[in-house]
Amino acid sequence: MTAAELPQPHRTADVRRPTLNAVAARAGVGRGTASRVINGSPKVSARSRAAVEQAIAELGYVPNRAARSLVTRRTDSVALVVPDAETRLFSEPYFSEIIRGVSAGLAGAGMQLLLVLARDATEYARLATYLSAQRVDGVLMMAVHSDDTLPDRLEELAVPTVLAGRRSAAEPLGHVRADNAGGARVAVEHLLAGGRRAIGTITGPLDMDVARARLDGYREALRDAGLTADEDLIAPGDFTEEGGRAAMRGLLRRRPGLDAVFAASDVMASGAVLELRAAGLRVPHDVAVVGFDDSIVARHVDPPLTSVRQPLQEMGRTMANLLLDEITHRGTGHREVILPTELVVRESA
Amino acid sequence: MTAAELPQPHRTADVRRPTLNAVAARAGVGRGTASRVINGSPKVSARSRAAVEQAIAELGYVPNRAARSLVTRRTDSVALVVPDAETRLFSEPYFSEIIRGVSAGLAGAGMQLLLVLARDATEYARLATYLSAQRVDGVLMMAVHSDDTLPDRLEELAVPTVLAGRRSAAEPLGHVRADNAGGARVAVEHLLAGGRRAIGTITGPLDMDVARARLDGYREALRDAGLTADEDLIAPGDFTEEGGRAAMRGLLRRRPGLDAVFAASDVMASGAVLELRAAGLRVPHDVAVVGFDDSIVARHVDPPLTSVRQPLQEMGRTMANLLLDEITHRGTGHREVILPTELVVRESA
DNA sequence: GTCACCCGTGGGACCGCTCCCACGCGGCAT
DNA sequence: ATGCCGCGTGGGAGCGGTCCCACGGGTGAC
Incomplete structure (x- = not known):
């Protein structure tokens, strides 16, 4: 590619490393046998194996990846x-x-x-x-x-x-x-269990499956609780803090009576918290917030965020x-x- | 290494990719010339160069790294x-x-x-x-x-x-x-400019150069301001939040009149803030705090942390x-x- | 005792590239 | 015309492995 026009580096320092040949010679066996030992083939006598292993140790031999992958067509x-x-x-x-x-x-x-x-x-x-x-x-x-x-x-x-x-x-x-949908669902169920009823959500970019799945989980939880997920409870975000703030702003404008928010990421949740505070609302007293990811941010937001952890x-x-x-x-x-x-x-x- | 005992994967799918030889043949030149073109050697006629380049494009040729690095002894x-x-x-x-x-x-x-x-x-x-x-x-x-x-x-x-x-x-x-020392120095100068005089510091583990350098910067700033960096103003931390809390606790005990703290990391600063709040002190009103790293934590501490950013x-x-x-x-x-x-x-x- | 067999083995033939040597050929000085 | 130079070029010789074929010698069956 573009590397073509660049100045070519020197060859590597010529501290020639021992080759398979050297190992074989030192062990008094053929290249084939040495190779077999290295690749753990069973068809090698204990004697040869020991000799090769010793030679490898003495020489500090490490196989050359390039040579190997040239023939095997694998790169490991x-x-x-x-x-x-x-x-x-x-x-x-x-x-x-x-x-x-x-x-x-x-x-x-x-x-x-x-x-x-x-x-x-x-x-x-x-x-x-x-x-x-x-x-x-x-x-x-x-x-x-x-x-x-x-x-x-x-x-x-x-x-x-x-x-x-x-x-x-x-x-x-x-x-x-x-299990994004399941996680979102549990998050919303937690809010419901806390007595919240006007629960909004801040989603990720809906062209991403994660975002859609988390939204689905939110919807399912509301539906199972006999509530409807009105469209104006759903605010699209973009997984950024600023996006979270903007989405929260929108939610508050449309639904002043909101008492909880499920954000599809901690970063957006932290933005939401900032916005809530700016609006003079207390978390969780006035509005409860749950995030997703259990990222480091979650622990440092004030108050620390309840969040859904994924086994990353x-x-x-x-x-x-x-x-x-x-x-x-x-x-x-x-x-x-x-x-x-x-x-x-x-x-x- | 241990790979030896593992089952060997198949050879890669045998969708044989075109080789340099194929390119040379198609371009009607020798391997050498084709290679020269690929490596941007100037010693190739425009005619040959064009022919090779066309062949490369037609065949979708991409050089085999393994083969190349086997001979060049470079891996790129x-x-x-x-x-x-x-x-x-x-x-x-x-x-x-x-x-x-x-x-x-x-x-x-x-x-x-x-x-x-x-x-x-x-x-x-x-x-x-x-x-x-x-x-x-x-x-x-x-x-x-x-x-x-x-x-x-x-x-x-x-x-x-x-x-x-x-x-x-x-x-x-x-x-x-x-510039760790410089950064620390500016942080402390900022505190001095804000009228603070009893400025403590929470350091990182002093077996790390970063930590020592930041401590040095702190000392220099105080010295230049005609103040002395008493030993009891210096509390060792370990770059963790808990370490920050503990260090802050120690500082408050030794220096109840402290009016500012420079922490060598945001995470420690966030611990310090928690401890200050627990002690009934307000940030920055009673005690100002500056962190280091401008990490994501800095923006989420309450109040958001003034911090030193490194151009990562x-x-x-x-x-x-x-x-x-x-x-x-x-x-x-x-x-x-x-x-x-x-x-x-x-x-x- | 002979033969077929199997096991462990050595080494040739590549893998696809770069390097370098030798060669052909035109242009210039002699 | 003859020589020399230098440019662009082709292709052989590896790089260090793996794969596989052929081979020697021990073994068991007949």
């Missing part, structure tokens, strides 16, 4: 793709925690994690070719939008792919998500496992895993 | 190492923002970013060998402690390395850091650039870059 690495535009939205533990889970899940299998932030649309579009060019064995994608076609392109190119969250209810690809790290780990499975046994079929959420009750509701 | 990828123990980092924009900067800095050079989270000490220790085994061209490290020797090992192994922050004032390796994304970008430079021109000498901080004034001081 997977990419985690994050549209850069989204990262600011979740400067939250979300990103980090999922990564930790993914990393933990991959480490056991000796896989490397390639982090790919797609800056703009052009770059994003090129990604499919890029990723499929024997660069990675599989792809994990975060924050996929409904209209995102990159996953489809990857599927066409036969690149194993697992998504964090789904694009729509009919997601054809394997993915892992939290486990989601990451599960994504890694699904992907590894898909890589190992092609065409296992795309599976979806839904992990349970948990309501963390604090002072805001 | 760098590792970002983060000790997993530093969960503290994860809860902040810190991590995400630096990554964004790093990613942006690397992208231009066609470099890949390998994310390596070291779970435990054993794994961390093995990292040096791991990273030096022609796996990456360079290493970026975050959250290095004073007693961390991994950087030294990497240097011995001739692996270009750049750190985020330094281990001590005598850091031999290239690194990028914020730029720090990431700078790290990437330093590393690229080190990779391209070996032995440029390890440089240090200090980026300016900025005081963000809110309501707490």
